[in-house]
Amino acid sequence: MAVQAVHRTTVAAPTGKPLAASRAIQELGLKRSEFDLAVLLGHIVTSVDSDGGHRRVAREEVDRLRAADPLLETLRERVRTVGTTEGSQLMGISPVRFGKLARAGYITPVKFYLNRYRAVVWLYLAAELTEFADRHPALLTGRSPQKMRAVLDAGEDRRARNWRSRRLSLLTRQTEDPWEQAAITSSVLDPVQLAEVVDDPYERAYLNKLRPGLVERHGESPAAREAMDRLVLADDPDEILWQRVSLALCLDEAREHRAAPRPETCRQLPATATAHAAAPAPETTRGLRAWLRRRVREEPGDL
Numbered sequence: 001m002a003v004q005a006v007h008r009t010t011v012a013a014p015t016g017k018p019l020a021a022s023r024a025i026q027e028l029g030l031k032r033s034e035f036d037l038a039v040l041l042g043h044i045v046t047s048v049d050s051d052g053g054h055r056r057v058a059r060e061e062v063d064r065l066r067a068a069d070p071l072l073e074t075l076r077e078r079v080r081t082v083g084t085t086e087g088s089q090l091m092g093i094s095p096v097r098f099g100k101l102a103r104a105g106y107i108t109p110v111k112f113y114l115n116r117y118r119a120v121v122w123l124y125l126a127a128e129l130t131e132f133a134d135r136h137p138a139l140l141t142g143r144s145p146q147k148m149r150a151v152l153d154a155g156e157d158r159r160a161r162n163w164r165s166r167r168l169s170l171l172t173r174q175t176e177d178p179w180e181q182a183a184i185t186s187s188v189l190d191p192v193q194l195a196e197v198v199d200d201p202y203e204r205a206y207l208n209k210l211r212p213g214l215v216e217r218h219g220e221s222p223a224a225r226e227a228m229d230r231l232v233l234a235d236d237p238d239e240i241l242w243q244r245v246s247l248a249l250c251l252d253e254a255r256e257h258r259a260a261p262r263p264e265t266c267r268q269l270p271a272t273a274t275a276h277a278a279a280p281a282p283e284t285t286r287g288l289r290a291w292l293r294r295r296v297r298e299e300p301g302d303l
Contacts, residue, residue, distance in 0.1 A: 017059065018047060018049070018056035018057060018058050018059070019056060019057045019058075019059060019062060020054065020056060021035065021046075021054065021055055021056065021057065024044075024056075024057035024062055027062050027066075028062060028065060028066070028072060029072065030072065030075075030076070034075075034076060034079050037079040037081070037110070037111070038075060038078070038079050039055065039174075040170045040171070040174075041078070041079065041110075041170065042170075042173065043075060043078055043079065044057065044061065044065065044075075045057075045058070045061050046061075046174075048175075077126070077127060078125075078127055079125070080125070080126045080127070081110060081111060081123040081124060081125060081126065082123065082124055082126045082129070083121055083122070083123055083124075084098055084099060084102075084122070086126075087107075087124050087126070087129050090126055090129050090130055090133070091129050091130070091132070091133040091140060092133065092140065093133075093140050093141070097140065100144060100148065100152060101139065101148075102122065102124075102159050103151070103152060103156065103157045103158060103159060104147075104148045104151040104152055104156070104158065105151065105158035105159075105161075105162055106132070106136075106139065106148070107124060107128070107129065107132055108124075108128075108159075108162040108163065108165075108166050109122040109123060109124055109159055109162065109163045109166075110123060110124060110125050110128075110163075110166065111123045111163075112163065112231070114224050114227055114228070118223060118224055118227050120160075120227070120231065122159055122163070160231050160235075161234070161235075161236055161239050163231075164188050164214070164231075164232070164234065164239075167214050168184055168185060168187075168188065168214075171184045171212060171214075172184050172185070177257075178250065178253040178254035178256075178257045179206065179207070179210055179254045179257070179258070179260070180210050181250050181253075181254075182207060182247060182250035182251050182253075182254045183206075183207045183208075183209075183210035183211040183212070184211070184212060185243060185246050185247045185250050186198070186207045186208075186211060186247055187211045187212065187213075187214055187232070188214070188232060188233055188234045188243050189233070189234060189240070189243055189244065189247065190233050193234075193240060193244060194207070194247075196244075197244050197247050197248055197251075198247070198251065200260070202260050202261065202262045202263075203251070203260040205260075206260040206261055214232045215228050215231075215232060
């Protein structure tokens, strides 16, 4: 099957012309889900076209991938995802133990889907699970560590929180534009939280325009959309605080880069009306912001 998929397309696009995602998928013989995850994880390098609406793949990138691994078996293995049953088998542990590790935040999902009962099914990278098992054999058997027991005894489930954190990090790495990065961070805050952090309505509108969807939606029922919305939004007080601080710092950088679009009448305000907003931050404030930025780039944790 893999050989047939690789050679299915024989007509090459002109050298140097970036390929549309659909064409790159054909030439690489990948499933759409495999391609999307490979792009998100950085295994396939893409660029954004001039209108910013679609991602494209350079001809050289397709040639590089096929030259390194003609059947793309390595790439497929790197993006292979498994659920609890297969994941526990890969790690040589019971599904119960696997569930404890996942809920306590030791292993992080990379994606999810809703089954026909609208229950969340978390998926993990198979390669990460085997690597975790090799690195942490003590966590696979015997009594759970005190830290894990404390999380589980408190009834916490960190799977959704860790998935959101990972998703935001992966999406942020795909752009260097500060406003797009701020929009990505804002996507896990509900409208009330967003308005408290971003009191300027034009900035909020700009963030909403740039905001990507954290999950793909293809004609789900209202009940399914509601379930997905619950997973997308931060719901833990510590997580909400962390993302609010992250967004505030992203906005600092975005405002220094350029102002959010405004109606023409708002651009003609007297210079004194915007002098305070444009004034540079004091050195002590900048130092605090720099420290917070370093913390924000890490995994969410206690502030």
